[in-house]
Amino acid sequence: MTQEERYLFDLNGYLVLKNVLSQKILGLMNTAIDHLESLSEQELKFQNISRDYADDNVYAKVGKKTKQGHKDYCCNILTYGEPFENLIDWPVIMPYLQEMISAPLRIDAASFMSRNTGGGFVFHHGYAELLPYSEYIFDQGTFRCASIKISYALSDVGVEDGCFAVIPGSHKSNFQNPLVGQIPDPNHPLVQPISTQKGDAILFSEDLSHGALENRGGKVRRTLFYSYAPAFQTSWGETTQVGPGFETRATPQRIELVNGPPPFEDQLTKL
Ligand SMILES: O=C(O)CCC(=O)C(=O)O
Numbered sequence: 369m370t371q372e373e374r375y376l377f378d379l380n381g382y383l384v385l386k387n388v389l390s391q392k393i394l395g396l397m398n399t400a401i402d403h404l405e406s407l408s409e410q411e412l413k414f415q416n417i418s419r420d421y422a423d424d425n426v427y428a429k430v431g432k433k434t435k436q437g438h439k440d441y442c443c444n445i446l447t448y449g450e451p452f453e454n455l456i457d458w459p460v461i462m463p464y465l466q467e468m469i470s471a472p473l474r475i476d477a478a479s480f481m482s483r484n485t486g487g488g489f490v491f492h493h494g495y496a497e498l499l500p501y502s503e504y505i506f507d508q509g510t511f512r513c514a515s516i517k518i519s520y521a522l523s524d525v526g527v528e529d530g531c532f533a534v535i536p537g538s539h540k541s542n543f544q545n546p547l548v549g550q551i552p553d554p555n556h557p558l559v560q561p562i563s564t565q566k567g568d569a570i571l572f573s574e575d576l577s578h579g580a581l582e583n584r585g586g587k588v589r590r591t592l593f594y595s596y597a598p599a600f601q602t603s604w605g606e607t608t609q610v611g612p613g614f615e616t617r618a619t620p621q622r623i624e625l626v627n628g629p630p631p632f633e634d635q636l637t638k639l
Contacts, residue, residue: 369467377468378506381494381539381576382562388460389520389567396451397522401480401590404448405436416447416609422487427579429551431487434588440487445480445592446626449611452478455594457622461518464571465596468511474628476515477595477604487583488530488551494538494577495545501601504539504575515574515597521564522590527554530583532570533561538577545577552579599631 369377377383389397404412409419422428422440431440445452455461456475465473483489493502505512525531533552538545547558554561561581562570572578574595583589595604610618610626618626 369464374467377511377571380534380536381504382534382536382570382572383464384562384564385460385464385569385571386565387567388458388569391567393451393454394522394566397592398590400448400451401482401522404443405438405482412443416611417443417445419443427490427492429486429488429490429582431484431583434482434484438482438484440483442479442481444478444607444609446478446607447609447611449614450617452480452592453610453614453618453622455520455592456625457619461569461571465516468513468516468571468573469596469598470510470512471598472629472631473596473625474599474601474603475594475608475625476597476601477593477607479593479607481589481591481593483530483580483583483589483591485583485586487580487589489580490549490551491533491535491545491547491577491579492549493575494535494541495543495548499575501597502574504573513573513575514601515595517572517574517593517595519564519570519572520592520594521566521568522592523587524565525589525591526563526585527561527581528583528585529587529589530581530585531561531563531589533559533579533581534572535577536560539573539575541577548577552581554581596625599628603628
């Protein structure tokens with residue numbers, strides 16, 4: 369991280385990195401998603417993928433169905449294999465994660481999200497609650513975040529398309545966030561909408577108040593979320609499950625990020 373990035377990440381609780389995915393990998397990913405969307409739920413199960421529709425998600429405002437008949441949904445994606453498993457240790461991103469977490473780390477969640485016209489996601493976190501899975505910590509000159517999430521844009525997402533939104537600096541707030549539980553309003557003075565183009569990434573502390581504006585455009589928003597944590601955290605459900613042959617294809621670093629390294633490496637080496 370540069371001095372300026374360190375300053376901005378601490379100040380705001382997020383960073384935007386432009387063009388971290390090439391046109392080539394974006395093409396492969398979008399083609400793979402098109403293919404997955406052509407499959408029935410039953411066919412998807414053979415790939416160990418399950419679409420989780422947003423209907424029972426208390427944070428979600430559910431949009432209209434797409435022309436292909438899909439409602440807003442999230443699904444696990446690493447079982448598909450490449451190209452999605454390539455992002456587990458994406459070289460541009462790894463140095464940021466290492467510096468933001470400063471501990472042996474693991475991937476603790478990975479998913480694909482599709483959101484349609486009318487869909488949105490309410491503000492959550494950043495209201496001084498103590499959540500062991502989300503804490504933002506800066507201690508004696510070192511970031512020690514308990515969770516860093518990366519939102520990779522697979523489509524261009526402007527304000528009209530229901531982009532990600534935050535309250536900058538709320539990861540350090542000591543008071544309850546008055547907007548928590550509401551769909552972010554882009555005209556509210558506290559709200560910062562973050563537009564991205566496909567291939568961009570937003571890295572953020574899970575402690576930051578964040579959500580997504582309502583998608584008022586006609587485009588489906590496609591996003592990948594990959595989340596990292598110190599090795600002592602467990603993963604979120606089965607979202608880090610990988611596909612057949614992963615161990616034979618993957619680099620040692622990628623395997624360690626999925627399985628989790630020894631959580632207290634420093635202490636172990638001192639024994
Ligand atoms: O849809 C979005 O961009 C918001 C996602 C979000 O709030 C989350 O992953 O916790």
